[in-house]
Amino acid sequence: MSVYQDRARLTRLWEAELAAFRAARPESARLHRAAEEVMPGGVPMLWMEKWPGPWPVYVTEAKGARFRCADGIDHVDLCLGDTGAMVGHAPEASVRAIAERLAQGSTFMLPTEDAAAAAHELAGRFGLERWQFTLSATDANRHVLRYARLVTGRPKVVVIDYSYHGTVDEAYATLDADGRVIPRRGNIGPPVDPALTTIVVPFNDVPAMRAALATGEVAAVLVEPAMTNIGIVLPEPDWHEGVARACRDAGSYLVIDETHTLCAGPGGMTARDGLRPDAVVVGKTIAGGVPAGAWGMTTTFADAVRAKLDPDGEGLEDIDVGGVGGTLAGNAVSMAGIRATLAEVLTPEVYPGMIARAAEWTAGVQAAIDEFGVPWQVTQLGCRAEYSFRPTPPRDGREAAEADDFALQQYLHLHSLNRGILVTPFHNMALMSPATTSADVERHTVAFREAVASLFG
Ligand code: PMP
Secondary structure, eight states: OOSOOOHHHHHHHHHHHHHHHHHHOHHHHHHHHHHHTTSGGGSSSGGGGOSSSSSOOOEEEEEBTEEEETTOOEEEESSGGGGTTTTOBSOHHHHHHHHHHHHTOSOOSSOOHHHHHHHHHHHHHHOOOEEEEESSHHHHHHHHHHHHHHHHOOOEEEEETTOOOSSOGGGSEEEOTTSOEEEOTTOOSOSSOGGGTEEEEOTTOHHHHHHHHTTSOEEEEEEOSSBOSSSOBOOOTTHHHHHHHHHHHHTOEEEEEOTTGGGGSTTHHHHHTTOOOSEEEEOGGGGBTBOOEEEEEOHHHHHHHHHHHSTTSOOOTTOSOSSSOOTTTTOHHHHHHHHHIIIIISOGGGHHHHHHHHHHHHHHHHHHHHHHTOSOEEEEETTEEEEESSSSOOSSHHHHHHTOOHHHHHHHHHHHHTTTEEOBTTTTEEEOOTTOOHHHHHHHHHHHHHHHHHHHO
């Protein structure tokens, strides 16, 4: 359902941007042709095909909020690896710690001192006492759901309609028109019908959450504190308290996924808003550029897991890899990366600047919306902001999804890419790193106004 009616104009504009892209990016084209011989779509992971334009831009080097491509074009990076590089590209303290660790050996099946330091830092930020480490936020989510099932003996998890938590089987489900759980569009080969594993609840719907938990089947509720993967959807005032109370009443674990909402503050929205989950998941940017994920638990939750794995306190026989693990999880390089990045890069002191840049970006987008009377809205969450093609902020994932207009979005993204600005694909999101400047933001403001003028002027 699109509010943009002039499709002929959109097609004309799109074709002009495509021609400009082709003309400016011959070296990326050459690299892509060579890559197509050995990788489906010419990319190391299929979703990397999903950029606007006939081939992806090939990166050569990046620092802070900038990257240079194979065609020598300098870009402002507002995508920042979809939060993987929220701390900025190649932050010095992280690179130093990672390189030093790498030179001294990276993976042993044994811990290094950095692990406890990283866990202390995370515990201080999120208020959860016990931490475990993975290579991705996906794995952290997967593992904490397993722990919740183990402890409760219950089969199901609750996720929010149109949420995203990585490639977690239980989580890629939605509701059909009759309110039944079905696989989300694009769910590739689900192992079982998600209706067997999952109850889906709309965001901001406390009665639906209570009804889901009243089944007594729910091991864990997995939620982002604000939705960030279908545009930004902010929680209404009673939502988090309602979810927490419903979980407590039902004896289900509350798991808050802060992978993206770490944009809201050093301890995510959990710390900012005083939320009290049983577990928290983080990942992406925490190790400054090398793969790492983590989940934190209350002592009560961690002890309950331990009691199940080792009921008589005598043996380690079952503390192994039955669904939770990974040989490189907790490796020394990830641990050094997390320790240095949290202590020296993504410190509490850098947040006010990042959040101020996001406010400037939001004001720039709002100014163009107002000038041309466009029925779009923009929402800020910490150092992240996003616009969508509807006049008011969405209340839940379905409302956000219904405002989608893929062709319009592709045009806006290509328009900005052709002006040296990378916006996060799949939606209209911008993220600010500690290195992002007001001048970087202004470049977007100018280009965005030009794009809106081309559509509505
Ligand atoms: N949780 C959230 C909220 C996410 O947005 C994502 C990825 N976009 C993940 C988890 C998974 O992260 P990864 O793909 O790095 O495992």
